Amino acid sequence: MSAAKRQDEGDLGQVRRNYNSYLRYTGLGFTMIGIILAFTFGGWWLDKELAWKFPLFTIALSLLGIIGSMVYLFKETGRP
Amino acid sequence: MMSLKALLRLASLLIGTLLMGSAYAQDEGHDHGEIAHDHAEEAPATVADAHTIAHAEQGGGKFNAGKLIMDHIGDEHGWHLWGHTTLPLPVILFDTQRGLQVFSSSRFEHGHATYEGYALNESEVVAVNAAGNVDEAATANIWDISITKNVLSLFISLAILLVIFISVAKAYTRRAGQAPTGMQNLLEPIILFVRDDVAKSAIGEHKYQKYMPYLLTAFFFIFLNNLMGLVPFFPGGANLTGNIAVTLVLALITFVIVTINGNKNYWGHILAMPGVPKWVLLILTPVEILGMFLKPFVLMIRLFANITAGHIIALSFFSLIFVFGETSAGAGYGVSVMSLAFTVFMTMLELLVAFIQAYVFTFLSAMYIGAALEEHHEHKESII
Numbered sequence: 001m002s003a004a005k006r007q008d009e010g011d012l013g014q015v016r017r018n019y020n021s022y023l024r025y026t027g028l029g030f031t032m033i034g035i036i037l038a039f040t041f042g043g044w045w046l047d048k049e050l051a052w053k054f055p056l057f058t059i060a061l062s063l064l065g066i067i068g069s070m071v072y073l074f075k076e077t078g079r080p
Numbered sequence: 081m082m083s084l085k086a087l088l089r090l091a092s093l094l095i096g097t098l099l100m101g102s103a104y105a106q107d108e109g110h111d112h113g114e115i116a117h118d119h120a121e122e123a124p125a126t127v128a129d130a131h132t133i134a135h136a137e138q139g140g141g142k143f144n145a146g147k148l149i150m151d152h153i154g155d156e157h158g159w160h161l162w163g164h165t166t167l168p169l170p171v172i173l174f175d176t177q178r179g180l181q182v183f184s185s186s187r188f189e190h191g192h193a194t195y196e197g198y199a200l201n202e203s204e205v206v207a208v209n210a211a212g213n214v215d216e217a218a219t220a221n222i223w224d225i226s227i228t229k230n231v232l233s234l235f236i237s238l239a240i241l242l243v244i245f246i247s248v249a250k251a252y253t254r255r256a257g258q259a260p261t262g263m264q265n266l267l268e269p270i271i272l273f274v275r276d277d278v279a280k281s282a283i284g285e286h287k288y289q290k291y292m293p294y295l296l297t298a299f300f301f302i303f304l305n306n307l308m309g310l311v312p313f314f315p316g317g318a319n320l321t322g323n324i325a326v327t328l329v330l331a332l333i334t335f336v337i338v339t340i341n342g343n344k345n346y347w348g349h350i351l352a353m354p355g356v357p358k359w360v361l362l363i364l365t366p367v368e369i370l371g372m373f374l375k376p377f378v379l380m381i382r383l384f385a386n387i388t389a390g391h392i393i394a395l396s397f398f399s400l401i402f403v404f405g406e407t408s409a410g411a412g413y414g415v416s417v418m419s420l421a422f423t424v425f426m427t428m429l430e431l432l433v434a435f436i437q438a439y440v441f442t443f444l445s446a447m448y449i450g451a452a453l454e455e456h457h458e459h460k461e462s463i464i
Binding site: 023024026027030031034035039064067068069071072075 | 353360363364366367368370371374375377378379381382400440443444
């Protein structure tokens, strides 16, 4: 196999990998929504069980869920 | 191209949601009407009665597009072939009180009749008492393991896959070293595509072979069933890959494979991401554990939503003909031209979607498997 041909195949492989790497992000939105919903639901459940006057955990955990989904977004897209 | 597809998807989902919304609104109205009726005349409506009322309404010229669409994308006992011809299918019930019950779905006479204390209600088998009312407590005892339309469709596609692949495998052994012929010619590029572009690129050159059987099976199973769903007559048209139970099982298999094969590096990244400050781990670890379950969950939803949306939009276009036809026959004929043109266009697009969704499911499964097998920092080196 000549060096030039190998170079060509390398470029093609690179293109394929780049194209495929977009697919990794197709589920990202749903996953982020899922994280926020799961945290919020956890907070809602805690509030229901504890029956405090102020729905502290619903608010705190839903905000934490948003932060978590952002962290997840950075972690997933920051990967080489 | 992608943005056009996304727009069409959105439009189809919107139409579908609107139609479904109107269907539920109408159902609700119907139910309330029924209850009022019961109280007034002291005559409890039976399942068969409700069905007769529905028929009378249809006879009275009221076309319910939402119900038509939901019936078509759902599952049913018996396979409607054409006109008033329906292929009866076996109803198999495991009743915790009465034991195993097996009989033909034709006993229900399309939901008009009750048989040995069972009846059809919205294409679900329910237990009824002597007066013909739904017996909620007895219904809870029924485990419905019938050969329904979707199950029969599954058997048919399994038979097709087995016949095709056994004959192709035989051809490879018989004609070893020779050029491929016939069906081999058709399938070899697709098999090589799954091997090179899916398995090798997502899992890696060294470990992909162990997962090829699953990836190929998943790809061809989804692809064939997507295509069968586009065929509008008998062996096709069952919306199998648009059934959430089917996509659930497929996604569950991927989840199990990933979880069983996950190495130390994979679990390390989930439980305690290396190179991250301790306080961030407090958020990141729960998020990663959630992500472990959400990824297969999204796989399930994606396939289900895409295929169901395709079926809904085709049926919506056809329903438009009858919706307009109710106002005047001329409008119906006029709209049918546009409807047909759009349906042909959408079906062309669905042919593409059938392949893309099979590819995306297989590729993402392979990617999750690849992530579970990834050795430390292997992904950083470039392979040339």
